[in-house]
Amino acid sequence: MKHIWFLAWQSIRYNRVQSVILIIGLAVPLYLPLAVNGLVSRYEAGLLQRAVSTPLVAGGLGSRFDLVLHALYFRGNVPRLLRMADVEAIRATGYAGPIPLYVRYTAHHAPIVGTTLDYFPFRRLRLARGEQLLELGDCVLGSEVAASLKLAPGDRLITDPENVFDIAGSYPVKLRVMGVLEPSGTPDDRAVFVDIKTTWLVEGLAHGHSDITATNTDTSVVLNRNATNVTANAALVEFTEVTPQKIASFHFHGDPDQFPLSAVIPVPKDERSATLLRGRYQGPDATVQMLVARSVVEELMGLVFRIKRFFDANAVLVGVATALFLLLVVLLSVRLRRPEMETLFRLGCARGLIAKLVATELIAIAAVSLVLALVGAQATIALVSLW
Amino acid sequence: MIAIDQLSFHYPDSTFSLRVPSLTVGDGEKVALVGPSGSGKTTLLHLIAGILLPDTGHIAVGEARPDQLNDAQRRAFRIATLGLVFQDFQLLAALDVLENILLPYRINPALKLTGEVRERARQLAQETGLEQRLHHRPGRLSHGEKQRAALCRALITQPRCLLADEPTGNLDPHAKTRVLDVLFEQCARAKASLLMVTHDHGLLSRFDRAIDLGELNASGAARGHSCPQPPANINKAP
Numbered sequence: 001m002k003h004i005w006f007l008a009w010q011s012i013r014y015n016r017v018q019s020v021i022l023i024i025g026l027a028v029p030l031y032l033p034l035a036v037n038g039l040v041s042r043y044e045a046g047l048l049q050r051a052v053s054t055p056l057v058a059g060g061l062g063s064r065f066d067l068v069l070h071a072l073y074f075r076g077n078v079p080r081l082l083r084m085a086d087v088e089a090i091r092a093t094g095y096a097g098p099i100p101l102y103v104r105y106t107a108h109h110a111p112i113v114g115t116t117l118d119y120f121p122f123r124r125l126r127l128a129r130g131e132q133l134l135e136l137g138d139c140v141l142g143s144e145v146a147a148s149l150k151l152a153p154g155d156r157l158i159t160d161p162e163n164v165f166d167i168a169g170s171y172p173v174k175l176r177v178m179g180v181l182e183p184s185g186t187p188d189d190r191a192v193f194v195d196i197k198t199t200w201l202v203e204g205l206a207h208g209h210s211d212i213t214a215t216n217t218d219t220s221v222v223l224n225r226n227a228t229n230v231t232a233n234a235a236l237v238e239f240t241e242v243t244p245q246k247i248a249s250f251h252f253h254g255d256p257d258q259f260p261l262s263a264v265i266p267v268p269k270d271e272r273s274a275t276l277l278r279g280r281y282q283g284p285d286a287t288v289q290m291l292v293a294r295s296v297v298e299e300l301m302g303l304v305f306r307i308k309r310f311f312d313a314n315a316v317l318v319g320v321a322t323a324l325f326l327l328l329v330v331l332l333s334v335r336l337r338r339p340e341m342e343t344l345f346r347l348g349c350a351r352g353l354i355a356k357l358v359a360t361e362l363i364a365i366a367a368v369s370l371v372l373a374l375v376g377a378q379a380t381i382a383l384v385s386l387w
Numbered sequence: 388m389i390a391i392d393q394l395s396f397h398y399p400d401s402t403f404s405l406r407v408p409s410l411t412v413g414d415g416e417k418v419a420l421v422g423p424s425g426s427g428k429t430t431l432l433h434l435i436a437g438i439l440l441p442d443t444g445h446i447a448v449g450e451a452r453p454d455q456l457n458d459a460q461r462r463a464f465r466i467a468t469l470g471l472v473f474q475d476f477q478l479l480a481a482l483d484v485l486e487n488i489l490l491p492y493r494i495n496p497a498l499k500l501t502g503e504v505r506e507r508a509r510q511l512a513q514e515t516g517l518e519q520r521l522h523h524r525p526g527r528l529s530h531g532e533k534q535r536a537a538l539c540r541a542l543i544t545q546p547r548c549l550l551a552d553e554p555t556g557n558l559d560p561h562a563k564t565r566v567l568d569v570l571f572e573q574c575a576r577a578k579a580s581l582l583m584v585t586h587d588h589g590l591l592s593r594f595d596r597a598i599d600l601g602e603l604n605a606s607g608a609a610r611g612h613s614c615p616q617p618p619a620n621i622n623k624a625p
Binding site: 004010014341342345346348349 | 411433436459460462463465466471477479480486490491492493494495500520524540549606
């Protein structure tokens with residue numbers, strides 16, 4: 001057999017241009033389905049892993065897909081917001097410990113996730129450096145955010161303005177980086193975590209400014225003053241950073257129960273509690289939807305796989321076309337090489353051995369194509385994962 | 388020794404037919420096979436080599452009867468007993484000279500490619516003036532060099548009989564002489580019989596004898612199978 005391999009290799013080497021074209025021609029149709037399947041499998045595994053570790057997701061009425069993708073991946077916006085009172089209502093059932101999420105703002109395009117400290121042990125997130133959130137205005141960075149922005153504990157991170165043309169809107173807030181999380185291979189790596197109150201600060205529901213109630217206040221900024229209220233004009237400077245000196249001046253306006261949230265992750269005590277909790281939110285008058293994340297993700301994957309079936313059918317058709325072209329190439333090649341084969345036969349080579357020689361060349365080319373396609377598919381999957 | 392008796396052959400769907408009442412080539416004998424185009428010279432070589440099978444008659448090469456062997460046995464016989472040199476060299480373009488010479492050892496499992504065989508190949512290449520060309524592919528060789536490489540390939544298995552189909556065709560006079568010298572020298576060294584097809588009557592004087600297949604075929608056809616004739620003997624070498 002070594003002689004057959006030797007002769008096949010010599011022929012491939014001699015016809016190197018044709019061989020390379022054939023290898024590429026075979027590798028491309030092999031690469032596409034391999035890469036698509038690999039990516040879909042990886043996507044499915046990633047989605048399901050996150051969904052399985054998130055038993056329930058609560059949110060406003062609307063698209064269940066939007067809600068679950070938002071709560072699990074911090075992607076997109078939810079159609080309707082919840083109120084802080086909804087969190088307390090879930091807590092009051094006694095079936096689950098609710099973890100609030102408010103994801104609306106960004107810092108250097110990384111989503112700012114407002115939550116509570118319960119989120120970190122729930123997701124098994126650990127600090128690689130620094131400390132946890134302590135005060136208003138603190139943030140903890142996901143590993144990829146810290147790496148890409150080259151930030152470390154003690155640095156500052158400014159939130160993105162929501163709309164540069166809206167001078168009455170919320171102003172960017174300078175967040176203090178307290179810590180950096182260990183890499184987890186999840187969307188948490190690409191997020192900036194703050195306390196839920198800090199997101200309300202970014203939203204403008206809380207603010208800090210100089211004390212205009214004091215007697216030494218600059219009177220030019222005071223529009224009206226009475227026994228219970230002082231009204232200032234727009235010239236009053238609002239603080240954009242929470243510092244130990246200014247923290248006392250930060251305060252909230254309005255009823256905290258009405259402050260917004262985008263989703264809640266209820267962590268039920270057990271399966272029975274989860275079922276009972278879901279039952280509470282299944283009535284026709286429910287204003288909160290309680291979803292099993294895994295079911296929604298599986299439904300979503302069903303849609304993805306339905307599309308993938310078209311890719312698979314396409315891959316089969318391309319495969320058949322490639323096989324036919326390959327057959328044509330082999331037939332033409334055999335015709336071109338007939339004198340060479342006739343020489344081999346006349347010299348005493350069995351016809352079967354000649355067929356084996358041609359087959360070996362094809363197998364070698366197919367094997368190299370397959371290896372190339374596999375390497376290419378793996379590289380694509382790795383690159384897409386990095387991206 | 389090659390011995391042919393009452394041989395007849397025809398190609399399917401063709402009017403061509405070959406009849407050879409009797410023909411012998413003795414051990415170590417150098418015989419030229421001449422005749423007009425289409426007289427069946429190449430066909431006769433193919434019949435002796437077992438590439439084609441006769442319709443009737445017998446062929447013997449030494450103790451072997453290629454017409455009575457099965458396909459595998461004929462291949463084994465061909466590769467072990469005969470050396471074949473083709474008119475158009477038929478070297479494999481993908482292999483260098485050394486590998487072309489060693490080719491019979493790579494395509495027949497019965498032959499073992501040993502260091503001794505490699506050494507013999509190098510020796511043959513040296514004797515035929517190809518030692519500097521061992522790692523060149525046929526595309527870079529001259530006609531004469533290709534023919535010598537083909538000759539080395541035919542001789543590498545140390546055959547008892549060499550069948551050469553116009554090995555000097557398309558060569559210049561000097562190259563013809565050199566190829567023929569090598570051919571005779573190697574046959575003499577191996578004590579191998581040589582049956583060589585040629586159109587060049589100027590070369591016939593160097594052979595032990597020459598056979599005109601056109602005449603032989605005509606006489607065989609005229610006389611039929613029942614009347615074996617001795618082979619024609621023209622231009623007997625002095």
